[in-house]
Amino acid sequence: MKRGLKFLLFVLVAIGFAAVANANSLKDNPNYEVLKNFKPQGVTTSKCLMCHKRRDQGIVADWQHSKHAKAGVGCVDCHVVPKGYPTAFKKHPLRGKKWAVQIAVSSITCAKCHPEEVVQFMNSGHARAGSQWLAGNQSGHGYAMTKLSYNYEAMRGDNPSLNGHTGMAKGIDPALNVNQDNPALAANTVANNCIQCHGAVITLDKQGVPTPDVWPNDGMSSRYPDGGIGSCVACHSRHKFSAAAARQPGACANCHLGPDHPDIEIFDSSVHGHILATNPEDYDFSTGEQIPGKTLRGPTCFTCHMSGINGLKSTHNISTRLEWNLWAPKSFKRTKGNETAGWAWYESRKLSRGNPKAGNLDGPAAARATMKKVCATCHENTFIKNYFIRTDGQVTLYNQYNTIAVKMFKTLKSKGLIKSDLWSDPFFKLYYYAWHHEGRRMRQGAAMGSPDYSHWHGVFEVMQDIREMKDIYNYRLRLLKKYKDPKKVLLNEAPMSMAPHN
Ligand code: HEC
Numbered sequence: 001m002k003r004g005l006k007f008l009l010f011v012l013v014a015i016g017f018a019a020v021a022n023a024n025s026l027k028d029n030p031n032y033e034v035l036k037n038f039k040p041q042g043v044t045t046s047k048c049l050m051c052h053k054r055r056d057q058g059i060v061a062d063w064q065h066s067k068h069a070k071a072g073v074g075c076v077d078c079h080v081v082p083k084g085y086p087t088a089f090k091k092h093p094l095r096g097k098k099w100a101v102q103i104a105v106s107s108i109t110c111a112k113c114h115p116e117e118v119v120q121f122m123n124s125g126h127a128r129a130g131s132q133w134l135a136g137n138q139s140g141h142g143y144a145m146t147k148l149s150y151n152y153e154a155m156r157g158d159n160p161s162l163n164g165h166t167g168m169a170k171g172i173d174p175a176l177n178v179n180q181d182n183p184a185l186a187a188n189t190v191a192n193n194c195i196q197c198h199g200a201v202i203t204l205d206k207q208g209v210p211t212p213d214v215w216p217n218d219g220m221s222s223r224y225p226d227g228g229i230g231s232c233v234a235c236h237s238r239h240k241f242s243a244a245a246a247r248q249p250g251a252c253a254n255c256h257l258g259p260d261h262p263d264i265e266i267f268d269s270s271v272h273g274h275i276l277a278t279n280p281e282d283y284d285f286s287t288g289e290q291i292p293g294k295t296l297r298g299p300t301c302f303t304c305h306m307s308g309i310n311g312l313k314s315t316h317n318i319s320t321r322l323e324w325n326l327w328a329p330k331s332f333k334r335t336k337g338n339e340t341a342g343w344a345w346y347e348s349r350k351l352s353r354g355n356p357k358a359g360n361l362d363g364p365a366a367a368r369a370t371m372k373k374v375c376a377t378c379h380e381n382t383f384i385k386n387y388f389i390r391t392d393g394q395v396t397l398y399n400q401y402n403t404i405a406v407k408m409f410k411t412l413k414s415k416g417l418i419k420s421d422l423w424s425d426p427f428f429k430l431y432y433y434a435w436h437h438e439g440r441r442m443r444q445g446a447a448m449g450s451p452d453y454s455h456w457h458g459v460f461e462v463m464q465d466i467r468e469m470k471d472i473y474n475y476r477l478r479l480l481k482k483y484k485d486p487k488k489v490l491l492n493e494a495p496m497s498m499a500p501h502n
Pocket residue numbers: 043044045047048049050051052075076079080091092093094101102103
Protein backbone atom coordinates (compact mmCIF):
# COMPACT_ATOMS: atom_id res chain seq x y z
CA MET A 1 0.00 0.00 0.00
CA LYS A 2 2.73 2.42 1.07
CA ARG A 3 4.67 1.48 -2.03
CA GLY A 4 1.57 2.04 -4.10
CA LEU A 5 1.19 5.52 -2.64
CA LYS A 6 4.83 6.30 -3.23
CA PHE A 7 4.49 5.18 -6.80
CA LEU A 8 1.40 7.33 -7.28
CA LEU A 9 3.24 10.30 -5.83
CA PHE A 10 6.17 9.60 -8.11
CA VAL A 11 3.90 9.47 -11.14
CA LEU A 12 2.20 12.74 -10.14
CA VAL A 13 5.53 14.47 -9.60
CA ALA A 14 6.80 13.10 -12.88
CA ILE A 15 3.73 14.37 -14.72
CA GLY A 16 4.12 17.75 -13.00
CA PHE A 17 7.75 17.89 -14.06
CA ALA A 18 6.92 16.94 -17.59
CA ALA A 19 4.28 19.69 -17.70
CA VAL A 20 6.75 22.28 -16.39
CA ALA A 21 9.57 21.05 -18.56
CA ASN A 22 7.46 21.30 -21.68
CA ALA A 23 5.79 24.59 -20.87
CA ASN A 24 8.61 26.63 -22.35
CA SER A 25 7.38 29.84 -23.83
CA LEU A 26 8.95 32.60 -25.86
CA LYS A 27 7.76 34.95 -23.12
CA ASP A 28 10.50 33.51 -20.89
CA ASN A 29 12.80 35.75 -22.89
CA PRO A 30 11.85 39.37 -22.03
CA ASN A 31 13.30 40.59 -25.33
CA TYR A 32 10.55 38.76 -27.16
CA GLU A 33 7.88 41.12 -25.80
CA VAL A 34 10.19 44.12 -26.18
CA LEU A 35 10.55 43.50 -29.92
CA LYS A 36 6.98 42.42 -30.47
CA ASN A 37 5.58 45.59 -28.95
CA PHE A 38 8.12 47.91 -30.56
CA LYS A 39 6.85 50.21 -33.31
CA PRO A 40 9.69 52.27 -34.78
CA GLN A 41 8.61 55.85 -35.53
CA GLY A 42 9.73 57.92 -38.48
CA VAL A 43 11.51 55.28 -40.49
CA THR A 44 10.37 53.22 -43.44
CA THR A 45 11.93 50.60 -45.63
CA SER A 46 11.99 52.98 -48.57
CA LYS A 47 14.40 55.11 -46.55
CA CYS A 48 16.72 52.13 -46.11
CA LEU A 49 16.52 51.43 -49.83
CA MET A 50 17.74 54.95 -50.65
CA CYS A 51 21.24 53.88 -49.69
CA HIS A 52 21.05 50.10 -49.71
CA LYS A 53 19.62 49.65 -53.19
CA ARG A 54 23.02 50.71 -54.47
CA ARG A 55 25.13 49.30 -51.65
CA ASP A 56 23.49 45.86 -51.58
CA GLN A 57 22.07 44.97 -54.99
CA GLY A 58 22.00 41.23 -54.27
CA ILE A 59 20.32 41.56 -50.90
CA VAL A 60 17.70 43.94 -52.20
CA ALA A 61 17.01 41.77 -55.27
CA ASP A 62 16.51 38.67 -53.13
CA TRP A 63 14.22 40.57 -50.80
CA GLN A 64 12.24 42.00 -53.72
CA HIS A 65 11.62 38.43 -54.94
CA SER A 66 10.50 37.24 -51.50
CA LYS A 67 7.03 36.76 -50.09
CA HIS A 68 8.08 39.24 -47.43
CA ALA A 69 8.34 42.07 -49.95
CA LYS A 70 4.95 41.14 -51.40
CA ALA A 71 3.42 41.10 -47.91
CA GLY A 72 4.96 44.47 -47.09
CA VAL A 73 7.57 43.13 -44.67
CA GLY A 74 10.77 45.12 -45.23
CA CYS A 75 14.21 45.98 -43.91
CA VAL A 76 12.69 47.91 -41.02
CA ASP A 77 10.66 44.96 -39.73
CA CYS A 78 13.76 42.83 -39.21
CA HIS A 79 16.63 45.29 -38.81
CA VAL A 80 15.26 48.10 -36.69
CA VAL A 81 15.28 47.63 -32.89
CA PRO A 82 14.93 49.82 -29.78
CA LYS A 83 17.98 51.97 -29.13
CA GLY A 84 19.29 50.08 -26.10
CA TYR A 85 18.59 46.63 -27.53
CA PRO A 86 21.44 44.11 -27.01
CA THR A 87 22.18 43.88 -30.75
CA ALA A 88 21.93 47.59 -31.64
CA PHE A 89 24.57 48.78 -34.18
CA LYS A 90 25.51 52.11 -32.69
CA LYS A 91 27.46 53.66 -35.56
CA HIS A 92 25.00 53.12 -38.42
CA PRO A 93 24.62 56.37 -40.43
CA LEU A 94 20.85 56.36 -40.01
CA ARG A 95 19.48 56.16 -36.48
CA GLY A 96 16.56 57.62 -34.55
CA LYS A 97 16.13 58.94 -31.07
CA LYS A 98 14.55 55.70 -29.97
CA TRP A 99 15.74 53.19 -32.52
CA ALA A 100 18.84 51.69 -34.07
CA VAL A 101 19.71 49.22 -36.82
CA GLN A 102 20.74 45.68 -35.88
CA ILE A 103 23.11 43.61 -38.04
CA ALA A 104 22.81 40.36 -36.09
CA VAL A 105 19.17 39.30 -36.48
CA SER A 106 18.17 36.37 -34.27
CA SER A 107 15.06 34.18 -34.32
CA ILE A 108 13.48 36.48 -31.71
CA THR A 109 12.94 38.92 -34.58
CA CYS A 110 11.23 36.24 -36.68
CA ALA A 111 9.17 35.26 -33.63
CA LYS A 112 7.38 38.61 -33.83
CA CYS A 113 5.42 37.15 -36.74
CA HIS A 114 6.24 33.42 -36.77
CA PRO A 115 6.10 32.33 -33.12
CA GLU A 116 4.96 28.79 -33.88
CA GLU A 117 7.85 27.97 -36.19
CA VAL A 118 10.32 29.39 -33.69
CA VAL A 119 8.88 27.39 -30.77
CA GLN A 120 8.93 24.18 -32.82
CA PHE A 121 12.51 24.87 -33.81
CA MET A 122 13.50 25.55 -30.19
CA ASN A 123 11.99 22.21 -29.14
CA SER A 124 13.97 20.32 -31.79
CA GLY A 125 17.41 18.73 -31.83
CA HIS A 126 18.46 21.47 -34.24
CA ALA A 127 18.29 23.96 -31.36
CA ARG A 128 21.13 22.28 -29.49
CA ALA A 129 23.50 22.18 -32.46
CA GLY A 130 25.50 25.16 -31.24
CA SER A 131 25.55 24.57 -27.52
CA GLN A 132 26.02 20.86 -27.61
CA TRP A 133 29.51 20.94 -29.00
CA LEU A 134 30.56 24.06 -27.11
CA ALA A 135 29.29 23.12 -23.65
CA GLY A 136 32.03 21.78 -21.43
CA ASN A 137 30.65 18.58 -20.04
CA GLN A 138 33.87 16.68 -19.62
CA SER A 139 32.25 13.28 -19.40
CA GLY A 140 30.62 13.30 -22.81
CA HIS A 141 31.94 12.87 -26.30
CA GLY A 142 30.83 16.43 -26.99
CA TYR A 143 33.81 17.51 -24.95
CA ALA A 144 36.13 15.28 -26.92
CA MET A 145 34.80 16.93 -30.07
CA THR A 146 35.38 20.40 -28.64
CA LYS A 147 38.90 19.34 -27.80
CA LEU A 148 39.32 18.16 -31.35
CA SER A 149 38.58 21.59 -32.75
CA TYR A 150 40.23 23.76 -30.15
CA ASN A 151 43.33 21.78 -29.36
CA TYR A 152 44.11 19.31 -32.05
CA GLU A 153 43.09 21.07 -35.23
CA ALA A 154 43.54 24.62 -33.95
CA MET A 155 46.27 23.80 -31.44
CA ARG A 156 45.12 26.45 -29.08
CA GLY A 157 46.87 24.50 -26.38
CA ASP A 158 46.21 25.46 -22.82
CA ASN A 159 45.00 28.94 -23.60
CA PRO A 160 41.46 29.33 -22.33
CA SER A 161 39.56 28.90 -25.55
CA LEU A 162 36.72 31.03 -26.88
CA ASN A 163 34.56 29.22 -24.47
CA GLY A 164 36.68 29.18 -21.36
CA HIS A 165 37.74 25.55 -21.45
CA THR A 166 41.10 25.11 -19.79
CA GLY A 167 43.49 22.26 -19.22
CA MET A 168 42.54 20.64 -22.48
CA ALA A 169 46.07 20.39 -23.81
CA LYS A 170 46.87 17.76 -21.20
CA GLY A 171 48.45 14.81 -22.91
CA ILE A 172 49.05 16.44 -26.28
CA ASP A 173 52.59 16.03 -27.56
CA PRO A 174 54.11 19.49 -26.80
CA ALA A 175 56.01 19.35 -30.09
CA LEU A 176 52.65 19.48 -31.88
CA ASN A 177 51.43 22.51 -29.96
CA VAL A 178 53.15 24.86 -32.38
CA ASN A 179 50.38 27.40 -32.36
CA GLN A 180 50.14 27.78 -28.59
CA ASP A 181 50.90 31.45 -28.88
CA ASN A 182 48.67 32.14 -31.82
CA PRO A 183 45.12 32.18 -30.51
CA ALA A 184 43.95 34.16 -33.52
CA LEU A 185 44.66 31.22 -35.80
CA ALA A 186 43.03 28.85 -33.37
CA ALA A 187 39.80 30.84 -33.46
CA ASN A 188 40.08 30.99 -37.23
CA THR A 189 39.99 27.23 -37.49
CA VAL A 190 36.85 26.99 -35.42
CA ALA A 191 35.26 29.88 -37.33
CA ASN A 192 35.71 28.07 -40.62
CA ASN A 193 34.62 24.66 -39.42
CA CYS A 194 32.26 23.58 -36.69
CA ILE A 195 30.30 26.80 -36.37
CA GLN A 196 29.36 26.95 -40.04
CA CYS A 197 27.13 23.92 -39.51
CA HIS A 198 26.46 24.07 -35.78
CA GLY A 199 26.42 27.77 -34.93
CA ALA A 200 28.29 29.74 -32.30
CA VAL A 201 27.77 32.21 -29.50
CA ILE A 202 27.51 35.50 -31.40
CA THR A 203 29.65 38.22 -29.88
CA LEU A 204 29.54 41.91 -30.84
CA ASP A 205 32.14 44.64 -30.50
CA LYS A 206 31.36 47.84 -28.61
CA GLN A 207 29.56 49.28 -31.64
CA GLY A 208 27.32 46.25 -31.99
CA VAL A 209 29.22 44.87 -34.98
CA PRO A 210 29.58 41.07 -34.91
CA THR A 211 33.15 39.79 -34.55
CA PRO A 212 34.93 37.76 -37.26
CA ASP A 213 35.58 34.70 -35.10
CA VAL A 214 31.88 33.89 -35.04
CA TRP A 215 30.09 35.89 -37.76
CA PRO A 216 28.99 35.49 -40.47
CA ASN A 217 27.91 31.92 -40.00
CA ASP A 218 25.11 29.82 -41.38
CA GLY A 219 25.21 27.34 -38.51
CA MET A 220 22.01 25.82 -37.24
CA SER A 221 21.68 27.25 -33.76
CA SER A 222 23.73 30.30 -33.05
CA ARG A 223 23.01 32.05 -29.78
CA TYR A 224 22.51 35.77 -30.02
CA PRO A 225 23.01 38.48 -27.39
CA ASP A 226 19.23 39.00 -27.21
CA GLY A 227 18.74 35.38 -26.19
CA GLY A 228 17.49 34.34 -29.61
CA ILE A 229 18.54 30.85 -30.67
CA GLY A 230 18.81 29.51 -34.14
CA SER A 231 19.56 30.65 -37.63
CA CYS A 232 16.38 30.45 -39.63
CA VAL A 233 18.58 31.38 -42.59
CA ALA A 234 20.18 27.92 -42.45
CA CYS A 235 17.44 26.41 -44.63
CA HIS A 236 15.62 29.51 -45.93
CA SER A 237 18.64 31.63 -46.88
CA ARG A 238 18.69 35.40 -46.55
CA HIS A 239 16.96 37.44 -48.02
CA LYS A 240 14.57 35.33 -50.05
CA PHE A 241 13.41 33.44 -46.99
CA SER A 242 11.81 30.91 -49.26
CA ALA A 243 9.79 27.88 -48.16
CA ALA A 244 10.13 26.31 -51.61
CA ALA A 245 13.92 26.37 -51.31
CA ALA A 246 13.78 24.78 -47.86
CA ARG A 247 11.69 21.88 -49.20
CA GLN A 248 14.48 20.83 -51.56
CA PRO A 249 16.95 18.20 -50.34
CA GLY A 250 19.67 20.70 -51.23
CA ALA A 251 18.59 22.82 -48.25
CA CYS A 252 19.76 20.08 -45.90
CA ALA A 253 22.78 19.01 -47.94
CA ASN A 254 24.93 21.94 -46.88
CA CYS A 255 25.43 20.20 -43.51
CA HIS A 256 24.07 16.64 -43.78
CA LEU A 257 26.82 15.16 -45.91
CA GLY A 258 30.27 13.69 -45.70
CA PRO A 259 31.79 10.70 -43.95
CA ASP A 260 30.05 11.09 -40.59
CA HIS A 261 26.43 11.88 -41.57
CA PRO A 262 26.10 11.34 -45.34
CA ASP A 263 22.34 11.90 -45.39
CA ILE A 264 22.27 13.55 -48.81
CA GLU A 265 24.43 10.79 -50.28
CA ILE A 266 22.17 8.22 -48.62
CA PHE A 267 19.11 9.92 -50.01
CA ASP A 268 20.55 10.31 -53.50
CA SER A 269 21.44 6.61 -53.62
CA SER A 270 18.06 5.46 -52.26
CA VAL A 271 15.18 4.58 -54.57
CA HIS A 272 13.45 7.79 -53.45
CA GLY A 273 16.47 9.84 -54.51
CA HIS A 274 16.69 7.96 -57.74
CA ILE A 275 13.11 8.73 -58.76
CA LEU A 276 13.55 12.42 -57.89
CA ALA A 277 16.66 12.53 -60.06
CA THR A 278 14.84 10.72 -62.89
CA ASN A 279 11.53 12.57 -62.76
CA PRO A 280 12.06 16.01 -61.24
CA GLU A 281 9.06 17.26 -63.24
CA ASP A 282 6.80 15.15 -61.00
CA TYR A 283 7.61 17.36 -57.99
CA ASP A 284 6.20 20.74 -57.01
CA PHE A 285 8.24 22.32 -54.23
CA SER A 286 6.28 25.56 -54.28
CA THR A 287 3.64 24.06 -52.02
CA GLY A 288 3.72 22.19 -48.72
CA GLU A 289 0.82 20.00 -49.80
CA GLN A 290 2.01 16.41 -50.28
CA ILE A 291 -0.27 14.79 -52.82
CA PRO A 292 1.12 11.78 -54.72
CA GLY A 293 0.70 12.17 -58.43
CA LYS A 294 0.22 15.90 -58.05
CA THR A 295 2.98 17.48 -55.97
CA LEU A 296 5.37 14.57 -55.51
CA ARG A 297 6.12 10.99 -56.51
CA GLY A 298 8.41 10.03 -53.67
CA PRO A 299 9.46 11.71 -50.43
CA THR A 300 12.37 14.11 -49.91
CA CYS A 301 14.02 15.00 -46.58
CA PHE A 302 11.36 17.50 -45.59
CA THR A 303 8.53 15.12 -46.55
CA CYS A 304 9.62 12.51 -44.02
CA HIS A 305 11.00 14.78 -41.28
CA MET A 306 8.81 17.90 -41.42
CA SER A 307 5.89 17.92 -43.83
CA GLY A 308 2.16 18.01 -43.25
CA ILE A 309 1.28 14.69 -44.89
CA ASN A 310 -1.37 12.03 -44.39
CA GLY A 311 -3.00 13.87 -41.49
CA LEU A 312 0.28 14.83 -39.80
CA LYS A 313 0.93 18.49 -39.05
CA SER A 314 3.83 20.25 -40.71
CA THR A 315 6.52 20.92 -38.10
CA HIS A 316 9.88 22.63 -37.65
CA ASN A 317 10.71 20.07 -34.97
CA ILE A 318 12.76 17.58 -37.00
CA SER A 319 13.13 15.31 -33.95
CA THR A 320 9.49 14.35 -33.35
CA ARG A 321 9.43 11.56 -35.94
CA LEU A 322 12.64 9.89 -34.72
CA GLU A 323 12.48 6.79 -32.55
CA TRP A 324 16.24 6.26 -32.14
CA ASN A 325 19.18 8.47 -31.57
CA LEU A 326 21.39 7.35 -34.46
CA TRP A 327 24.32 9.69 -33.98
CA ALA A 328 25.30 8.60 -30.47
CA PRO A 329 28.18 6.16 -29.86
CA LYS A 330 25.51 3.69 -28.78
CA SER A 331 21.99 4.21 -30.09
CA PHE A 332 19.18 4.66 -27.58
CA LYS A 333 15.48 5.34 -27.81
CA ARG A 334 14.37 8.96 -27.63
CA THR A 335 12.40 8.91 -24.40
CA LYS A 336 12.57 12.49 -23.19
CA GLY A 337 10.30 14.98 -24.94
CA ASN A 338 11.53 18.34 -26.11
CA GLU A 339 15.01 19.75 -26.54
CA THR A 340 16.07 22.04 -23.67
CA ALA A 341 19.36 23.64 -24.71
CA GLY A 342 17.89 26.71 -26.38
CA TRP A 343 15.39 27.41 -23.62
CA ALA A 344 18.02 27.11 -20.89
CA TRP A 345 20.21 29.68 -22.56
CA TYR A 346 18.30 32.82 -21.78
CA GLU A 347 17.50 31.96 -18.18
CA SER A 348 20.92 30.96 -17.02
CA ARG A 349 23.03 32.34 -19.85
CA LYS A 350 24.82 29.04 -19.63
CA LEU A 351 25.54 26.60 -22.39
CA SER A 352 23.96 23.23 -21.87
CA ARG A 353 24.60 19.97 -23.68
CA GLY A 354 20.84 19.81 -24.11
CA ASN A 355 18.76 16.70 -24.33
CA PRO A 356 19.99 14.08 -26.84
CA LYS A 357 16.91 12.02 -25.92
CA ALA A 358 14.62 14.73 -27.28
CA GLY A 359 12.09 13.30 -29.70
CA ASN A 360 8.34 12.95 -29.62
CA LEU A 361 6.51 14.25 -26.54
CA ASP A 362 4.50 11.02 -26.50
CA GLY A 363 7.57 8.80 -26.59
CA PRO A 364 9.51 6.72 -29.10
CA ALA A 365 6.63 4.49 -30.18
CA ALA A 366 4.60 7.56 -31.11
CA ALA A 367 7.59 8.89 -33.03
CA ARG A 368 7.76 5.71 -35.05
CA ALA A 369 4.00 5.73 -35.60
CA THR A 370 4.21 9.21 -37.14
CA MET A 371 7.06 8.20 -39.44
CA LYS A 372 5.08 5.15 -40.52
CA LYS A 373 2.17 7.44 -41.31
CA VAL A 374 4.42 9.27 -43.74
CA CYS A 375 5.26 6.01 -45.50
CA ALA A 376 1.61 4.92 -45.51
CA THR A 377 0.83 7.69 -47.97
CA CYS A 378 2.46 5.51 -50.63
CA HIS A 379 3.23 2.04 -49.19
CA GLU A 380 1.19 -0.75 -47.59
CA ASN A 381 1.41 -2.02 -44.00
CA THR A 382 3.46 -5.17 -44.59
CA PHE A 383 6.04 -3.24 -46.59
CA ILE A 384 6.39 -0.60 -43.88
CA LYS A 385 6.37 -3.03 -40.96
CA ASN A 386 9.02 -5.27 -42.51
CA TYR A 387 11.13 -2.29 -43.50
CA PHE A 388 11.36 -1.02 -39.93
CA ILE A 389 11.98 -4.48 -38.46
CA ARG A 390 15.09 -4.56 -40.67
CA THR A 391 16.09 -1.01 -39.75
CA ASP A 392 15.78 -1.72 -36.03
CA GLY A 393 17.76 -4.92 -36.51
CA GLN A 394 20.62 -2.99 -38.06
CA VAL A 395 20.65 -0.55 -35.13
CA THR A 396 20.70 -3.41 -32.63
CA LEU A 397 23.51 -5.08 -34.55
CA TYR A 398 25.51 -1.87 -34.49
CA ASN A 399 24.97 -1.54 -30.75
CA GLN A 400 26.42 -5.02 -30.26
CA TYR A 401 29.57 -4.10 -32.17
CA ASN A 402 29.81 -0.96 -30.07
CA THR A 403 29.58 -3.01 -26.85
CA ILE A 404 32.59 -5.09 -27.93
CA ALA A 405 34.55 -1.95 -28.82
CA VAL A 406 33.74 -0.16 -25.56
CA LYS A 407 34.76 -3.19 -23.52
CA MET A 408 38.17 -3.38 -25.19
CA PHE A 409 38.65 0.39 -24.89
CA LYS A 410 37.84 0.36 -21.16
CA THR A 411 40.19 -2.54 -20.47
CA LEU A 412 43.07 -0.90 -22.34
CA LYS A 413 42.43 2.40 -20.61
CA SER A 414 42.34 0.82 -17.14
CA LYS A 415 45.74 -0.75 -17.82
CA GLY A 416 47.27 2.51 -19.06
CA LEU A 417 47.41 1.16 -22.60
CA ILE A 418 45.76 4.11 -24.39
CA LYS A 419 47.99 7.03 -25.34
CA SER A 420 47.24 10.27 -23.52
CA ASP A 421 47.22 12.01 -26.91
CA LEU A 422 44.11 10.20 -28.12
CA TRP A 423 44.34 11.24 -31.75
CA SER A 424 47.82 9.67 -31.96
CA ASP A 425 46.47 6.37 -30.73
CA PRO A 426 45.48 3.90 -33.49
CA PHE A 427 43.09 1.99 -31.24
CA PHE A 428 41.23 5.17 -30.29
CA LYS A 429 41.06 6.29 -33.91
CA LEU A 430 39.47 3.01 -34.95
CA TYR A 431 37.09 3.22 -32.01
CA TYR A 432 36.11 6.71 -33.12
CA TYR A 433 35.63 5.89 -36.79
CA ALA A 434 33.62 2.81 -35.87
CA TRP A 435 30.89 4.87 -34.17
CA HIS A 436 31.23 8.36 -35.54
CA HIS A 437 31.69 7.60 -39.21
CA GLU A 438 31.05 4.00 -40.21
CA GLY A 439 28.61 3.15 -37.44
CA ARG A 440 26.46 6.16 -38.29
CA ARG A 441 26.53 5.26 -41.97
CA MET A 442 25.52 1.71 -41.12
CA ARG A 443 22.53 2.93 -39.07
CA GLN A 444 21.44 5.91 -41.15
CA GLY A 445 21.94 4.00 -44.41
CA ALA A 446 19.52 1.32 -43.21
CA ALA A 447 17.00 3.86 -41.84
CA MET A 448 16.82 5.77 -45.12
CA GLY A 449 17.06 3.02 -47.66
CA SER A 450 20.60 3.11 -49.03
CA PRO A 451 22.12 -0.38 -49.19
CA ASP A 452 25.55 0.94 -50.17
CA TYR A 453 25.84 3.11 -47.06
CA SER A 454 24.25 0.50 -44.88
CA HIS A 455 26.70 -2.13 -46.10
CA TRP A 456 29.89 -1.15 -47.94
CA HIS A 457 30.38 2.21 -46.26
CA GLY A 458 28.75 0.88 -43.11
CA VAL A 459 28.67 -2.49 -41.41
CA PHE A 460 31.45 -3.88 -43.62
CA GLU A 461 33.85 -1.24 -42.32
CA VAL A 462 32.62 -1.55 -38.74
CA MET A 463 33.31 -5.27 -38.94
CA GLN A 464 36.84 -4.52 -40.24
CA ASP A 465 37.44 -1.97 -37.48
CA ILE A 466 36.48 -4.43 -34.79
CA ARG A 467 39.02 -6.91 -36.09
CA GLU A 468 41.77 -4.31 -36.31
CA MET A 469 40.93 -3.12 -32.82
CA LYS A 470 41.09 -6.67 -31.56
CA ASP A 471 44.57 -7.09 -33.11
CA ILE A 472 45.86 -3.97 -31.37
CA TYR A 473 44.15 -5.00 -28.15
CA ASN A 474 45.75 -8.45 -28.10
CA TYR A 475 49.12 -7.10 -29.17
CA ARG A 476 49.20 -4.50 -26.39
CA LEU A 477 48.17 -7.03 -23.76
CA ARG A 478 50.89 -9.43 -24.97
CA LEU A 479 53.53 -6.68 -24.84
CA LEU A 480 52.36 -5.71 -21.37
CA LYS A 481 53.08 -9.25 -20.17
CA LYS A 482 56.56 -8.92 -21.64
CA TYR A 483 57.44 -5.36 -20.49
CA LYS A 484 55.27 -5.08 -17.35
CA ASP A 485 55.15 -1.31 -17.99
CA PRO A 486 52.35 0.22 -20.12
CA LYS A 487 54.48 3.22 -21.11
CA LYS A 488 57.06 0.87 -22.59
CA VAL A 489 54.33 -0.95 -24.49
CA LEU A 490 53.12 2.23 -26.16
CA LEU A 491 56.68 3.32 -26.95
CA ASN A 492 57.57 -0.01 -28.54
CA GLU A 493 54.44 -0.44 -30.57
CA ALA A 494 55.08 -0.25 -34.29
CA PRO A 495 53.06 2.29 -36.32
CA MET A 496 49.77 0.75 -37.38
CA SER A 497 48.39 0.88 -40.85
CA MET A 498 44.70 1.63 -41.07
CA ALA A 499 41.91 0.79 -43.44
CA PRO A 500 40.46 3.71 -45.43
CA HIS A 501 37.50 5.26 -43.65
CA ASN A 502 35.68 7.13 -46.36
C1 HEC B 1 22.28 57.35 -45.57
C2 HEC B 1 22.52 56.05 -46.14
C3 HEC B 1 21.93 54.86 -45.39
C4 HEC B 1 20.63 54.66 -45.03
C5 HEC B 1 19.44 55.57 -45.26
C6 HEC B 1 20.59 53.35 -44.41
N1 HEC B 1 21.84 52.80 -44.38
FE1 HEC B 1 22.33 51.01 -43.65
N2 HEC B 1 24.27 51.36 -44.00
C7 HEC B 1 24.77 52.50 -44.62
C8 HEC B 1 26.21 52.46 -44.60
C9 HEC B 1 27.14 53.50 -45.18
C10 HEC B 1 26.57 51.25 -43.96
C11 HEC B 1 27.95 50.74 -43.65
C12 HEC B 1 28.28 51.20 -42.26
C13 HEC B 1 29.55 50.62 -41.72
O1 HEC B 1 29.98 49.57 -42.20
O2 HEC B 1 30.07 51.20 -40.75
C14 HEC B 1 25.32 50.59 -43.61
C15 HEC B 1 25.25 49.37 -42.97
C16 HEC B 1 24.08 48.71 -42.72
C17 HEC B 1 23.98 47.38 -42.16
C18 HEC B 1 25.15 46.56 -41.70
C19 HEC B 1 25.94 45.94 -42.82
C20 HEC B 1 27.15 45.23 -42.28
O3 HEC B 1 27.07 44.00 -42.24
O4 HEC B 1 28.12 45.88 -41.88
C21 HEC B 1 22.66 47.06 -42.05
C22 HEC B 1 22.07 45.77 -41.54
C23 HEC B 1 21.94 48.21 -42.52
N3 HEC B 1 22.82 49.17 -42.91
C24 HEC B 1 20.56 48.28 -42.53
C25 HEC B 1 19.88 49.45 -42.80
C26 HEC B 1 18.47 49.61 -42.57
C27 HEC B 1 17.56 48.53 -42.02
C28 HEC B 1 18.14 50.85 -42.94
C29 HEC B 1 16.81 51.52 -42.84
C30 HEC B 1 16.30 51.62 -41.49
C31 HEC B 1 19.37 51.50 -43.41
N4 HEC B 1 20.39 50.61 -43.29
C32 HEC B 1 19.44 52.77 -43.89
C33 HEC B 1 24.03 53.51 -45.14
C34 HEC B 1 22.69 53.71 -44.96
